Structure formats: C-alpha cells, structure tokens
Amino acid sequence: MAESSKPVLYSYFRSSCSWRVRIALALKGIDYETVPINLVKDGGQQFSEEFQATNPMKQVPAMKIDGITISQSLAIIEYLEETRPTPRLLPQDLKKRASVRMISDLIASGIQPLQNLSILKQVGQENHLAWAQKVISSGFTALEKILQSTAGKYCVGDEVSMADLCLVPQVANAERYKVDLTPYPTISHINKTLLALEAFQVTHPCRQPDTPPELRA
C-alpha cells in the first residue's frame, strides 16, 4: 500500500463500531480514505494475514493516522478529539464529560460486544435473534433511564457528543434485530433528531463505498 498523508479507515459499511468513527470524521471535517473490510465475504476479510497485521483483534474499525495504527472505536475517537478538537465531541464540563463516557461505554462495552457477529455465530443461527434482542433490550432499558437525567436535545445536553456517535449505530442494530423500541421513547427521539444531521446521513451504512447496490439508499 502506498504511503499516504490522508488517514486511512478500515471499515465495513454495516459495522456499528465503524459507523461511530465515520461520524466523528464527518463532524470534524477530516478527509480520509476508506479501505473496506468485508466481514462476511471470503469467510471474513478481517481474518486475512494482511489485515491482522493492522489489527490483531481482527475487527473493524482500525485507523492509520499520523504514523500510528489505532483500533477500538472509542480510542480512535478520543485520539481524534485530542488532536483535532473542533468541533468538540466531549463537553467542556467535567461532569458532563463523565456522562458522555459513561453512555458511550455502556453501549461499547455493555451492549455492542454481546450482539456482534462473532458472538452471534457462537450462539447459533436458531438463537440469533432472541439473543440479540435480549442483550439490546436489557441495555436500552438502562440507557433510557440514564438519558432521562442527562439528555437535552442529544444524549448529554444540547451538544452532539461521542455518546450520540454510539447511540445511532446501536439503534440501527436494534432495528436490524427487530427490537421493539416502544419502551424507549427518549432513545428513539434522540436517534431521530440525530439522523436529521448531515454527518449522520453521509456516514450511514446505506451510503458507504462498500454498501452493496441492493442495500443502497
């Protein structure tokens, strides 16, 4: 691969963790190159030796930026925040920052890993949907409660933050797994508000370079 000064994002259109990073890049107006890693084709391109050299965890996203390689979506977003602080994705107020990170981690550690592709494979095809619905509903019940005290227009107050970058892709997963969202009016409302923003639209799974034609919108 040729050396490039542009950051490179290893991404899969449908990966909710990749989407988080794409939104951060879009909001901050960072120009980048996408290298699609198809998680299902060829038995999973994330398992290729070439990609494992980039991310030994065999997961997307991973990012090459400023001469280093970072994996784990929130670590990437925190690095972008520290090196490209405008517009900020963490509030100035330290207590609000704590709320943003708490909500982000609730999704990134408490929900998403339990319903990702590799776990669903181990759970077995027949239990797939019930398992995903259970872990997402359980997490959303807690999140709905927390948002009732932190949310303004968005997850924490009226500024878009890292928490919102986690929320929207997780709601998309919930919809994909047919989770009933009726019990989560705060989550649903914030999600709808965020989806009206350009940065969430241009980074949507249905509009990526690797989105299959039949799923494009």
Added chain:
Amino acid sequence: MAESSKPVLYSYFRSSCSWRVRIALALKGIDYETVPINLVKDGGQQFSEEFQATNPMKQVPAMKIDGITISQSLAIIEYLEETRPTPRLLPQDLKKRASVRMISDLIASGIQPLQNLSILKQVGQENHLAWAQKVISSGFTALEKILQSTAGKYCVGDEVSMADLCLVPQVANAERYKVDLTPYPTISHINKTLLALEAFQVTHPCRQPDTPPELRA
C-alpha cells in the same frame, strides 16, 4: 444512606471491572468508602431496586463522587484522571494515550463483557469454562501482539497507565478460568511486574472488605 463527602464505590471483591477502579483510587491516593454489592448472594444484590437506582445497568462498579453518579469503569477512571490528575494514568504523549485507550478498550469491550457472569449464565454451566477460555485466549493473542510494540516495563512504555489497570484484573480472570498463559509471555511478565506494586496488592480481590474469609490472603 447518610450524605458523605467521601467518594463511595459500589464494588464486588471479585469483579474485575471494580478492581480496575480500586487500583486507580489507590494509585491516586483517594480515600473512599466501599459499599459491597454481592453479585451472587440473594440472587444478585445488583438487581435490588435500591442499587438499580444507582446504576440501571445493574453492574458494578458504580461511583458516587462530587455529587454525581458514574458507572462504567473506564468512564470513572477518566473522570478521576481529569479531576485528580496526579499521578497520571494517561501519558502526556497523545500517541501513547491512544495506545493506552486502545489496550484498555480491547480488554473492556473486547474481552471482559464476553466472559462476565451474566453471559456465562446464558451460555450454560456445561459450556462455561470452554467459552470463557475461548474469548480470553482470542483477546490475549491479539493483546500479546499489540504489547510487543507498545510495552516497556508496563503495557505502554515505563509508566503505569489505565491499560495496566485493565490488564491485571483480566489476567486474574484468565487464571480463574484456567486459561493457559504460556503463549502470552509479554502479558504474563507485565502482570507479574504490576502485581509487585502496592496499589495492585491492596486492591486485590483477596483483600477486600467483602472478601469471604476462605478466599482471603
């Protein structure tokens, strides 16, 4: 519960995520009060209404500090770092900070959630050990590779960081689930070095206020 100016940590002696926070508090010399939440007694005290009001995710750790309640161990540690910066748990160098967060998230999102109590319950008693061994080994294989390029004396260079606070409790879980650590010499070596530090010893699961007598050491 009486108002207190001391931070309150809701903790379980054996919870690896609680241990992460205990180490941060010890390193920073923060005096705190422990409220033990027994995750197995009474069907799990984390499910009590009282505790759910503190953390709707029904998990430890949670912390009451400076008038707010924070859950999610890394969010708590980041808040402690921002409000009580000495000694620092994130390096000054931004690229090293990214490595610290990447390793922390690899453990906190990529390993621990897949082997925690609630998931193991769903997997079933007979598959328990094999499941835990598989997810820990898979994560450790990646981590070992990453540490080969980031580690000095500790996970990232020669300063104790948030990554180390995640490493030691995860190795303890690995040992509990009888994971063969031979393939991970870097992890094993760093773990041993860290366990010699007082902050890791006084916060160890075998020395907590809620450690049962037969497990004390």
